[in-house]
Amino acid sequence: MNSFTYTKEFTVDAALKAADDEKAMFLAGGTNIIDLWKYNLTHPEKLIDINDIAALNTIEVLENNGVRLGALVKNAATAYDPLIEKWYPLLSKAILAGASAQIRNMATDGGNLLQRTRCYYFYDPDVPCNKRIPGSGCPAIEGCNRIHAVLGASEQCIAVFPSDMCVALAALEAVVNVTGPDGKRSIAFADFHRLPGDTPHLDNNLQQGEIITSIDLPPNHYSKHYAYLKLRDRHSYAFALVSVAAAFEMHGNTISKARIALGGVAHKPWRVAEAEDLLKGKKAASENFALAADRILAGAAGRGDNDFKIPLAKRAIIRACEMALNPETQIPGAGPSI
Ligand code: SF4
Numbered sequence: 001m002n003s004f005t006y007t008k009e010f011t012v013d014a015a016l017k018a019a020d021d022e023k024a025m026f027l028a029g030g031t032n033i034i035d036l037w038k039y040n041l042t043h044p045e046k047l048i049d050i051n052d053i054a055a056l057n058t059i060e061v062l063e064n065n066g067v068r069l070g071a072l073v074k075n076a077a078t079a080y081d082p083l084i085e086k087w088y089p090l091l092s093k094a095i096l097a098g099a100s101a102q103i104r105n106m107a108t109d110g111g112n113l114l115q116r117t118r119c120y121y122f123y124d125p126d127v128p129c130n131k132r133i134p135g136s137g138c139p140a141i142e143g144c145n146r147i148h149a150v151l152g153a154s155e156q157c158i159a160v161f162p163s164d165m166c167v168a169l170a171a172l173e174a175v176v177n178v179t180g181p182d183g184k185r186s187i188a189f190a191d192f193h194r195l196p197g198d199t200p201h202l203d204n205n206l207q208q209g210e211i212i213t214s215i216d217l218p219p220n221h222y223s224k225h226y227a228y229l230k231l232r233d234r235h236s237y238a239f240a241l242v243s244v245a246a247a248f249e250m251h252g253n254t255i256s257k258a259r260i261a262l263g264g265v266a267h268k269p270w271r272v273a274e275a276e277d278l279l280k281g282k283k284a285a286s287e288n289f290a291l292a293a294d295r296i297l298a299g300a301a302g303r304g305d306n307d308f309k310i311p312l313a314k315r316a317i318i319r320a321c322e323m324a325l326n327p328e329t330q331i332p333g334a335g336p337s338i
Contacts, residue, residue: 003045004044005045005047008048008052009052012211015053016181018048024044024047024048024209025044026048027048027050027051028108029107029108031099031103031106031115032115056070056071056213056214059078059081059083062216066217069109069214069217070109071213073109074107074109075095075104075109075112075165076095076101079096086223088217088222090226090227090247091165091168093227093228094164094230095164095165097164097230109215110213112163113169113215114206118147118162118239119140121138122159134201138155138158140157140303141158141303145305146241147264148306149266149306150297150301150309150310151262151299152266152268153195154200157196162263162264164230167269170269171271172189172220172222172247172259173189173218173259174189174218175188175218176189177214178210178211179211180211181210182207184213192204192206192268193268194267194268195266196267203267220247222247222259224327225248226245226324227244227245227327228243229244229316229320231312231316240264241312242262242263242264242309243263244260244263244317245260245262245263246258247260248279248321253283255280255281255288256280258280260292260321262313262317264309265309270296275293275296276292278295286318286321286322293313296313297317
């Protein structure tokens with residue numbers, strides 16, 4: 001039996017004050033933390049329920065015409081918000097490709113960023129795992145690694161980050177706003193999650209005691225040409241083997257701006273700026289998408305079971321880019337088999 005205290009706080013300041021030691025943990029939607037707790041992977045001694053902090057449960061338009069998502073807005077509420085559907089349909093589509101309707105109704109936007117890998121070994125306390133117990137080893141490298149990373153992995157960990165929403169947020173260049181004991185700061189989305197390196201136990205750059213307050217979406221012109229393509233073992237309630245968020249600004253048939261992010265292939269959403277630059281000023285044609293895919297996948301390496309992800313990712317990138325040219329043909333929340 002693990003004993004813990006439970007408190008509910010109604011302001012960010014009160015929540016920060018309550019989280020005064022490293023055994024404290026914030027509770028929002030609970031869709032991952034409760035799993036982790038049941039699996040005996042986390043042991044908070046102080047649980048601080050932040051669900052009733054009303055200031056973090058709003059979606060608002062910013063002065064620069066971007067949109068701010070409060071950290072406690074539910075994933076479903078975000079996906080179906082008229083502003084998001086109209087200005088950031090890529091984000092709506094990615095959210096609706098993830099989890100189940102029930103989970104999307106509970107999970108929060110801030111919590112989505114903090115979910116942990118679904119590596120089977122991570123959830124099995126009877127085997128070593130460098131993410132769970134640093135220095136204990138990584139059985140996935142020589143073991144079952146069908147779902148694991150082909151980009152940005154290390155000899156310490158080859159886990160992937162499981163979110164769909166975050167792949168779209170990476171492509172949209174979102175900014176994560178946090179508040180902590182040392183005040184407020186904003187983190188570019190590309191810098192929020194970490195690669196495993198020698199510290200695979202750290203998923204992101206959030207510091208002890210910090211709380212995500214909101215996620216800013218910069219204004220953009222991607223609402224006409226976008227796609228989220230998710231490839232998985234079954235059509236719903238499964239994590240991505242490979243996913244692609246693609247968005248273009250177009251001038252006629254010429255790409256003036258491209259954004260491409262991958263999910264299911266690395267410890268964080270994977271974006272390669274050079275590949276996006278390569279498409280700038282080019283015709284929207286499959287051969288150019290293939291060149292971009294090759295650049296994105298440069299250095300990709302499988303570990304056996306997951307070798308198939310590399311050619312699959314190339315085809316998925318090309319297909320997602322083709323789909324982005326004509327978004328109205330896409331099936332909500334799903335993608336074709338390729
Ligand atoms: Fe643990 Fe990472 Fe290896 Fe999975 S891939 S067993 S999470 S160290």
